[in-house]
Amino acid sequence: MISNCLKRHQPGFINLLEHFSKNFSTASKHHEFDNFHAYTFPKKQKLNCFVAMKNTHMIKLAVAIQSILERFGNNVYFDKSVVDGLEDCNYKPDKSKPPVSQSSFVPFEFHHEKEIDMAITIGGDGTILWAAQKFKNRTMPPLFAINRGRIGYMCNFALPEFEAQLVDVLTKISKGETVLLEYYPRLQCTIKNDPYLIPKKYIAVNEFMVDRGASSRILKAEIKLNQGVPLFSFEGDGILISTPLGSTAYNLSSGGPIVYPHIPAMTIVPMAPKFASRGPVVLPIDFEIEIDIKADSKVYGWIASDGENRIELHRSSQLLIKRSDYDVPFIIGNYDSPLARWRAKTKFILERD
Numbered sequence: 001m002i003s004n005c006l007k008r009h010q011p012g013f014i015n016l017l018e019h020f021s022k023n024f025s026t027a028s029k030h031h032e033f034d035n036f037h038a039y040t041f042p043k044k045q046k047l048n049c050f051v052a053m054k055n056t057h058m059i060k061l062a063v064a065i066q067s068i069l070e071r072f073g074n075n076v077y078f079d080k081s082v083v084d085g086l087e088d089c090n091y092k093p094d095k096s097k098p099p100v101s102q103s104s105f106v107p108f109e110f111h112h113e114k115e116i117d118m119a120i121t122i123g124g125d126g127t128i129l130w131a132a133q134k135f136k137n138r139t140m141p142p143l144f145a146i147n148r149g150r151i152g153y154m155c156n157f158a159l160p161e162f163e164a165q166l167v168d169v170l171t172k173i174s175k176g177e178t179v180l181l182e183y184y185p186r187l188q189c190t191i192k193n194d195p196y197l198i199p200k201k202y203i204a205v206n207e208f209m210v211d212r213g214a215s216s217r218i219l220k221a222e223i224k225l226n227q228g229v230p231l232f233s234f235e236g237d238g239i240l241i242s243t244p245l246g247s248t249a250y251n252l253s254s255g256g257p258i259v260y261p262h263i264p265a266m267t268i269v270p271m272a273p274k275f276a277s278r279g280p281v282v283l284p285i286d287f288e289i290e291i292d293i294k295a296d297s298k299v300y301g302w303i304a305s306d307g308e309n310r311i312e313l314h315r316s317s318q319l320l321i322k323r324s325d326y327d328v329p330f331i332i333g334n335y336d337s338p339l340a341r342w343r344a345k346t347k348f349i350l351e352r353d
Helices: 004-009 011-034 056-071 079-090 111-116 127-133 163-173 338-345
Strands: 035-040 048-052 073-081 107-109 118-123 143-149 179-184 185-194 199-204 209-210 220-223 229-242 267-272 279-286 287-293 302-305 308-312 318-323 328-331
Touching: 004 199, 048 056, 048 111, 056 073, 056 163, 056 185, 073 079, 118 127, 127 143, 127 199, 127 318, 163 338, 185 209, 185 302, 199 209, 199 302, 209 220, 209 318
Parallel strands: 048 073, 048 118, 073 107, 118 143, 143 328
Antiparallel strands: 035 179, 179 328, 185 199, 185 318, 209 229, 209 302, 220 229, 220 287, 229 267, 267 279, 287 318, 302 308
């Protein structure tokens, strides 16, 4: 039981404790057991599939994937930059395989966002983050992530098995069977009180970073929780707000903790704080974090989502960060032990010299 003395002298902190104690069991139960869903794709003649890759070096893989998708009667869209790149490099498909004309590489446009039923990424984690930015206004379509990057922490499929696994998934979809999805939360940020910016929501899978930019001077900010409960004042290089999925990324490099991905939490990590006592903080995922750039800050500051979309802030800007309504669902092959899969993916981190 919380003592009356604490309630009297630390009301803001006690409000947080009471909120956490009331909601933790419900939240953890919901997220731990609700992370996995047996999903049935919409019954339609053709699925709309988005294939994402950041360059044309893996065009042969893209053609193979397109061929598989079209074999099942689906529509396929590529990012416009890839389509333009194919035209620039005058790609010619292998004559021993069914012909694929350049005109069949249909560019993904903004208005396709709501229409896409399935996404496939070819690359690593960076490609997933890049592709997720295409779906800011909805839950990302079920994602079949193929690892062709260096680490591929978020990727569930790899060469050479992915073709058979993709065919298996598409066969289940065509028969109306369920496909197993694993959901991960995203964060959203709204910028307010900035006379030079229109209020707008930004989305991140891994983290939001608020930093001092190219300036050598320190950033000053005030961190609050849940509509005004003070957490701490900050002076330093910047602040990271990360999801559990992003805890092995910039968060870890900045001294933050590795968070098991099914724990309903997010982390605040001060970057090179002036006062060493400003350490990492782990909070429930349903908290709202407010970052106020102080009026006497030496620099304006910048914000970036997943290392992209850097936006300059101004003194007295207010950032409101909370869990997004739009998660990222990953297609997984089998319901094996989530702990075993997570341990295998973090092996390179936990066992490196």
